[in-house]
Amino acid sequence: xxxxxxxxxxxxxxxxxxxLLWMFRVSFLPSNSGLSLINLFSMTWTLNTYLDILTAGNxxxxxxxxxxxxxxxxxxxxxxxxxxxxAFARYQFIGKNFWFYSVVFVLMIPAHIxxxxxxxxxxxxxxxxxxxxxxxxxxxxxxxxxxxxxxINTLPASMEEAARIDxxxxxxxxxxxxxxxxxxxxxxxxxxxFLTNWNAFLLPFILTSSESVRTxxxxxxxxxxxxxxDWPHLMAGSALAVVPVLAAFLFFQRHIVSGITSGAVKQ
Amino acid sequence: MIKRRFSGYLFxxxxxxxxxxxxxxxxxxxLYLAFTDYRLMHHTYKWVGFQNFERLxxxxxxxxxxxxxxxxxxxxIPATTIIALILALLIEKNFKGRAIFRSGYFIPSITSMVVIxxxxxxxxSRGGYLYLLSEMIGFSTPANGFLLSNKTALFSxxxxxxxxxxxxxxxxxLAGLKSIPKELYEAAExxxxxxxxKLFSITLPxxxxxxxxxxxxxxxxxxxxxxxxxxxxxxxxxxxxAVYYIYETGLSRFEFGYASAAAYLLFIIIATxxxxxFRLFRRKTT
Numbered sequence: 001x002x003x004x005x006x007x008x009x010x011x012x013x014x015x016x017x018x019x020l021l022w023m024f025r026v027s028f029l030p031s032n033s034g035l036s037l038i039n040l041f042s043m044t045w046t047l048n049t050y051l052d053i054l055t056a057g058n059x060x061x062x063x064x065x066x067x068x069x070x071x072x073x074x075x076x077x078x079x080x081x082x083x084x085x086x087a088f089a090r091y092q093f094i095g096k097n098f099w100f101y102s103v104v105f106v107l108m109i110p111a112h113i114x115x116x117x118x119x120x121x122x123x124x125x126x127x128x129x130x131x132x133x134x135x136x137x138x139x140x141x142x143x144x145x146x147x148x149x150x151x152i153n154t155l156p157a158s159m160e161e162a163a164r165i166d167x168x169x170x171x172x173x174x175x176x177x178x179x180x181x182x183x184x185x186x187x188x189x190x191x192x193x194f195l196t197n198w199n200a201f202l203l204p205f206i207l208t209s210s211e212s213v214r215t216x217x218x219x220x221x222x223x224x225x226x227x228x229x230d231w232p233h234l235m236a237g238s239a240l241a242v243v244p245v246l247a248a249f250l251f252f253q254r255h256i257v258s259g260i261t262s263g264a265v266k267q
Numbered sequence: 268m269i270k271r272r273f274s275g276y277l278f279x280x281x282x283x284x285x286x287x288x289x290x291x292x293x294x295x296x297x298l299y300l301a302f303t304d305y306r307l308m309h310h311t312y313k314w315v316g317f318q319n320f321e322r323l324x325x326x327x328x329x330x331x332x333x334x335x336x337x338x339x340x341x342x343x344i345p346a347t348t349i350i351a352l353i354l355a356l357l358i359e360k361n362f363k364g365r366a367i368f369r370s371g372y373f374i375p376s377i378t379s380m381v382v383i384x385x386x387x388x389x390x391x392s393r394g395g396y397l398y399l400l401s402e403m404i405g406f407s408t409p410a411n412g413f414l415l416s417n418k419t420a421l422f423s424x425x426x427x428x429x430x431x432x433x434x435x436x437x438x439x440x441l442a443g444l445k446s447i448p449k450e451l452y453e454a455a456e457x458x459x460x461x462x463x464x465k466l467f468s469i470t471l472p473x474x475x476x477x478x479x480x481x482x483x484x485x486x487x488x489x490x491x492x493x494x495x496x497x498x499x500x501x502x503x504x505x506x507x508x509a510v511y512y513i514y515e516t517g518l519s520r521f522e523f524g525y526a527s528a529a530a531y532l533l534f535i536i537i538a539t540x541x542x543x544x545f546r547l548f549r550r551k552t553t
Contacts, residue, residue: 006364009357013371016434019386020378022396026389080281093275102286108541109290112491112510113534116517116526117293117300137289140281170274199379201494206518217381221498231389238382245377253370256377260435261442 020242027236049236058211059237062219066241069134069204069215070197076139077193078186084140085148086174090157107142111202119206133207134215138197144189147262151185152178188259191252195245216241301528307521319528329529331505332512335421336533339508340489343425343432348481351433352474355440356466369441376435384498387427388414391499420504424495436481443477444470483544490537509533 028045031052053059087093088100118137119128127133155178163173179186201217208214214222220237249256276283301319305312323329358368375383390397392412401408409416413423451469460468493510500506502515509529517526 005357009368012354012357013368015430016372016375019383019390020374022390023382023386080285083278084282087275087278091275091278093272093279096275099279099283099286102290103282106286106290108487109294110487110491110534110537112493112513113297113530114290114293115513116523116530117297118289119518120523121288121293121296137285140285145282174278195377199377199381201379201381201497206514217379220379220385221381221494229388234385235389238379238385241379241382245379246374249370249374249377257373257438260438 023235023238023242026231027239029232031230031232049232053233053236053240057233058214058219059216059240061212062214062216062237063240065131065134065213066198066216069131070194072135073138073197074190074194076135077141077144078190080140081144081148081189082179082182082186083174084145086152086178088145088149089152090160103142103145107146115202115206118203122207127207129208129210129213131213134204134213137203141193144193147189147259148182148185150262151182155181187252188255188262191248191255192259195248195256198241198244297527297530300524301531303524305524307523312524315524319525320532322525323529323532328507329509329512332502332507332509333533335505335507336490336492336509338421339425339428339492340486342422343428343489344482344485346429347432347436347485348478350429351436351481352440352478354433354437355444356470358437359441359444369438372437373434375431376433378431380431380494381498383427383431384495387423388499391423414500415504417505420500420506424492424499424506427499428489428492428495432485436485439477439481440474443474447473479544479547483541486540486544487537490533490540 027049028047029042029049030044030046031049084103088096088103122128122133122137125132127136159177160173163177168177199217200215201221204215205218205221208218211219216237220234220241223234223237302314302316303312304315304318354372358365358372387397389395391414392398393410395412398408398412401413409419413419447470451473452465455465455469491510492508493514496502496506496508496511497514502508502511507515510533513526513529513533516522516529
């Protein structure tokens with residue numbers, strides 16, 4: 001029985017990871033391999049595809065664009081989600097409930113509804129096809145605000161009160177005392193935002209057109225546009241998009257999982 | 268709670284500004300556009316009332332893409348939910364190597380959708396591994412590969428989608444399973460309940476809130492299916508979906524008004540389903 005269970009589990013594991021293994025395998029084939037020549041048992045291995053995409057073409061550019069945008073957007077979310085989360089957890093101000101409902105509201109709005117007006121707006125603002133278009137709309141997100149607010153609600157307010165009595169300024173209290181305490185939640189937030197941004201396709205695709213600001217998923221999706229698909233090169237480019245995700249998963253698995261499940265159980 | 272009007276607004280301002288510029292304005296702007304005939308090159312455009320909506324309801328390609336979206340939603344969600352639940356039950360208990368299986372099953376769902384769609388384009392095409400496998404087990408395979416046939420294109424994308432997302436929902440089910448008190452099972456065992464009795468009397472009823480949460484978020488997500496269609500079929504071979512249609516009319520034919528109307532119609536459909544599911548959710552959990 002135990003043995004049978006392992007066999008079933010291993011079989012499912014194979015089904016789940018074969019496509020990714022296949023991607024890596026194809027990426028090491030010579031670039032003239034047509035689909036019919038691509039064989040699981042082929043003995044040909046070459047690094048040429050990787051040398052090609054690292055030295056010529058735009059893949060490296062796309063990769064760096066994705067990194068640049070990902071890092072800035074993540075930094076923005078850490079700062080701004082934290083600030084807003086703190087305001088909603090600790091301050092009392094007129095219209096606070098309204099603004100908090102705005103967070104919940106956006107959380108529930110399906111994003112497809114804004115693609116056309118956002119495209120037109122970005123155009124009007126003169127940001128179309130620039131890094132600004134990939135960064136500005138995404139610097140703060142409702143899930144992040146929600147996460148931080150919930151976390152701060154679980155922290156005792158006594159330390160902040162003591163600091164206030166000592167005459168510490170608001171900024172010092174919030175950034176020097178509370179922010180370090182929120183590290184676990186901020187880590188979850190950072191990884192979630194970075195991965196979402198790293199994999200994002202739809203909005204980066206519609207808000208840019210030139211290759212110089214293109215992100216990696218967009219570059220890969222449009223690479224196909226060429227007539228015959230050059231699978232080894234395309235899969236090597238795909239590997240560039242997957243490796244950072246796998247690395248993040250290896251190091252931050254706990255944070256990724258807790259980010260996903262935190263919403264579900266509290267409902 | 269301290270009253271600090273200024274600090275409160277100062278700290279919430281990045282959100283308030285983002286909300287105003289990138290959510291409120293676009294939402295109202297496209298609601299307005301939905302009632303106009305605005306398109307590229309028409310710098311003047313006029314109010315046309317409900318004309319766009321009337322046109323949509325008799326537009327065959329829109330109706331087909333809407334039908335495909337429903338097929339996608341109602342085809343993938345039961346499969347995804349059930350498989351995710353089975354996976355969660357399979358690896359619930361602690362055993363050697365559990366972490367490896369959990370991670371392995373989960374990895375596809377954090378990988379870029381574009382990359383997954385590209386890999387499956389390879390696997391599904393003629394001579395690709397899934398194609399060869401289907402031939403081997405005697406499945407009738409379309410001559411040009413699964414994605415270039417009216418019969419199989421949409422279903423192939425759906426199958427990939429289920430494969431990709433089961434790991435994610437498995438994690439949510441695992442979290443739900445963890446929250447079931449162990450004493451319940453112990454008491455049931457004392458009373459002589461077997462595996463199935465425990466499953467149907469304890470596990471499944473107590474997983475209902477998680478299951479409904481999964482169905483609600485998956486419904487909202489699945490109604491908006493786009494990326495995999497864009498990468499794998501470009502909406503051809505009878506596989507266009509509502510958001511693909513909105514993209515095509517709005518951003519490649521530049522009929523902004525008409526596409527906005529389609530977007531709002533889809534929005535109404537999604538909202539209706541979410542509200543219905545939330546109602547069900549409330550009733551079942553209280």
